[in-house]
Amino acid sequence: LESSTEEVISHNRYANYAFAFDIDGVLLKGADVIPQAPEAMRMLNGENEYNIRVPYIFVTNGSGLTEEVRCKNLSKMLETEVNPGQFIQGSTPMRSLVEKYDTVLVVGGVGEACRKVAEEYGFKNVVTPGDILKWNPNVSPFRKLTEEEYNASRTLDFSKIAIGAILVFADSREWASDQQIILELLMSKNGVMGTESKQFNEGPDIFFAHDDFVWSTNYNLSRYGMGALQVCISALYQAHTGKELNVTKFGKPNKETFNFANSILKSWRQDAYETHFCNDKDCEDEDHAKNGKKEESASDKKLREAENNEDTVVAKAEETTNADGSKTEVFDLLPAAQTVYFVGDTPESDIRFANTFDKTWYSILVKTGVYQDGTEPAYKPKKIVDNVLEAVKFAIHREH
Ligand code: G3P
Ligand code: MG
DSSP: OHHHHHHHHHTOEEOSSEEEEOOBTTTEETTEEOTTHHHHHHHHTTOSTTOEEOOEEEEOSOOSSOHHHHHHHHHHHHTSOOOGGGEEOTTGGGGGGTTTOSEEEEEOSSTTHHHHHHHHHTOSEEEOHHHHHHHOGGGSTTOOOOHHHHHHSOOOOTTSOOOOEEEEOSOOSOHHHHHHHHHHHHTSSTTOTTOOOSSSOSSOEEEESOOOSEEOOSSSSOEEOHHHHHHHHHHHHHHHHSSOOOEEEOSTTOHHHHHHHHHHHHHHHHHHHHHHHOOOTTOOOHHHHHTOOOOOOHHHHHHHHHHTSTTTOOSSEEEEEOTTSOEEEEEOOSOOOSOEEEEESOIIIIIHHHHHSOTTEEEEEESSSSSOTTSOOSSOOSEEESSHHHHHHHHHHHHO
């Protein structure tokens, strides 16, 4: 089996187009894998009638675990190695806030997971609603911490702590008490619990990892997401203060996330190209060696020469930021992807995201998630197909 796989790889070509995938409703439904997803990945990895390797990245609004852990889980579920260098989640761009805020309240997710993500991003003082309830359980009269939650929460004096920002990292598991705490802080003096601002203009800033009103799980109808919680918080804030709440939202369909996705795609395409098509006999990169040095065929040589022609080589290296925050120097050896097929299930976030910023992105809507067959999508995709495998087949055939 191994040698036949190598055979496929050694005859592969590298596509001048690429894919980007939404996850929930396209590849997964809650804890279940969408049955066609592993085959779709295999096709892109070279098991297709054109023997072509097509690079791809993942752009999900879902968050709550580190990029590394999520990629490990995805690798198992999709039966192919998923690398943090090809992955962005809703919370990923929040790394950019590390320098700006000293103490942040991180909301959402299971147990301590989001605190760990925030600390891994580099935030210095990360507090949670659990810490606040441990400090004073009367903050939310009907919510009692379990013993496990109590033990995991930190002992802090919130009458002396100024919370600079509220970061809603992942879906809240406790809407009632999380809203109580968030609203108190928004209306506080300098983010100190137990205080009230007269003008309501001294509270912390608030950020959401995304704004999905609904999302697709393994239930037959869509469920309320983080965007719905944001609607509730903004409505309560308005009702209480008469003012509009200023909220920053990351994730699809926002531009920061699009720019981030493009920069990840650029470095990932380069990386995958070097890994699978390295023809440099002196190359000492371990990843390249892992795939074995390959005899360069006449057509590979032609392809390499075409890709390295003077029009496309940029002598200067550019620095790009990876999903884990590290920097990579990217030599612009490959021409930019001519078309990026973005496969999503939610018209309001995915299709809008792919249609808005760059004409080279081509939106494909699947019927396995939020979008319901037979309805008019709020944002019109270039193509509607049954599932992710059909999306991949459609795009590959369109290209050849
Ligand atoms: O909370 C997750 C969700 O709202 C959407 O995830 O993968 O469909 O962008 P995804
Ligand atoms: Mg989705």
